[in-house]
Amino acid sequence: MQACPYCAGETRDLLSAPDINRRVSNTVFHLRHCHECGLNFLADPPADLGPYYTSDYHHVPKDRAELEEYLPMQRFRIDLLRQFCSAGKLLEIGPSIGQFCASAQDAGFTVHAIEMDAACVSFLREKLGITAYHSDDPTGVLRKLSVRFDAICFWHSLEHLPKFWEVLCAARACLAPGGVILIAAPNPEAFQARVMGASWPHHDLPRHLFGISIPWLRRWAAENDIELAFATTRDAGSIFGNRFSWAMKFQGLAPRNALAQRLSWRLGTLFGRLWKPLEDREGLGACYTAILRAPAQAGSLSSRPVEKH
Ligand SMILES: [Zn+2]
Numbered sequence: 001m002q003a004c005p006y007c008a009g010e011t012r013d014l015l016s017a018p019d020i021n022r023r024v025s026n027t028v029f030h031l032r033h034c035h036e037c038g039l040n041f042l043a044d045p046p047a048d049l050g051p052y053y054t055s056d057y058h059h060v061p062k063d064r065a066e067l068e069e070y071l072p073m074q075r076f077r078i079d080l081l082r083q084f085c086s087a088g089k090l091l092e093i094g095p096s097i098g099q100f101c102a103s104a105q106d107a108g109f110t111v112h113a114i115e116m117d118a119a120c121v122s123f124l125r126e127k128l129g130i131t132a133y134h135s136d137d138p139t140g141v142l143r144k145l146s147v148r149f150d151a152i153c154f155w156h157s158l159e160h161l162p163k164f165w166e167v168l169c170a171a172r173a174c175l176a177p178g179g180v181i182l183i184a185a186p187n188p189e190a191f192q193a194r195v196m197g198a199s200w201p202h203h204d205l206p207r208h209l210f211g212i213s214i215p216w217l218r219r220w221a222a223e224n225d226i227e228l229a230f231a232t233t234r235d236a237g238s239i240f241g242n243r244f245s246w247a248m249k250f251q252g253l254a255p256r257n258a259l260a261q262r263l264s265w266r267l268g269t270l271f272g273r274l275w276k277p278l279e280d281r282e283g284l285g286a287c288y289t290a291i292l293r294a295p296a297q298a299g300s301l302s303s304r305p306v307e308k309h
Contacts, residue, residue: 002032004039004041007034009037010034010035010036012032014033015031016030017029020199021201021252024051025052027046029042029044029045030043037219039210041209041211049207052206057117060097060120061127064102067098067102070099074103075103077237078100078107084151084229085150087109090152091113091147091149091151093152093153093161093167095157097120097124098120111131113130115134139166139170150175150176154181154184156186158212159210168224169224172225177294177296180291181226183290185212186202186287196245200249201244201248217290225295226293227292229293232288233283233284233285238286238287242285246269251268
């Protein structure tokens with residue numbers, strides 16, 4: 001029996017699957033579930049994850065103008081954050097090519113980033129003028145920083161990080177009073193996760209090392225002097241994630257030629273529409289976006305009203 005890497009609790013086999021999304025190898029990986037804290041974790045991550053982030057993982061634009069083409073479809077991200085934090089210093093961990101970083105700059109934030117991909121870091125620094133740290137160890141970078149951030153954002157990056165709870169603790173320590181941590185991640189409690197099982201594309205083994213549920217985040221927050229102020233599976237990105245995974249699922253079943261791949265994507269998208277009334281219900285969607293908010297003053301968390309949305 002393998003103990004939970006977070007709480008050392010008892011665990012059980014949840015599912016086994018190869019790399020169904022990128023097919024880098026035929027190795028079968030095993031996801032386990034902790035009875036104590038509810039965390040899902042990859043029991044046997046490869047010693048070197050590098051090859052699983054294939055060369056097409058990031059498409060680095062030639063300049064900011066090319067990046068701007070991607071920004072309108074992600075506008076909801078900065079709009080969502082600004083409901084909780086409207087200005088100040090922002091750090092994104094795992095920004096890739098920096099669509100959100102650019103939106104945050106446009107909204108007036110001073111933007112920092114921690115990114116493991118060298119080409120992305122060069123783009124962030126040279127084309128966007130962002131203070132970007134090149135590292136695959138965000139905990140180490142955060143512990144050395146003296147900056148205090150008003151917002152620290154993980155847009156679908158937290159589940160990729162080893163010992164992500166240490167990253168969260170380091171991020172919590174770098175928050176200014178009243179600052180927020182934004183986390184967007186796959187929802188292990190999604191309707192799709194139940195019906196698709198091992199073939200759910202959002203498991204994305206072995207790149208996703210963990211499945212982190214909203215209840216897990218709520219408990220972690222309560223233990224770390226920060227509140228879960230907001231969580232939804234109904235923001236624009238999460239709802240897009242619903243359709244995306246049905247399309248991915250169908251594409252994964254189709255032959256690898258271009259026509260079959262295109263048709264299966266369309267068919268998957270159409271099939272996904274059948275489930276829309278169910279998947280659009282709060283809590284059942286494929287992904288979530290959550291906001292953790294630090295107290296405005298040390299020790300004042302219990303006296304603050306919880307914001308309703
Ligand atoms: Zn556990």
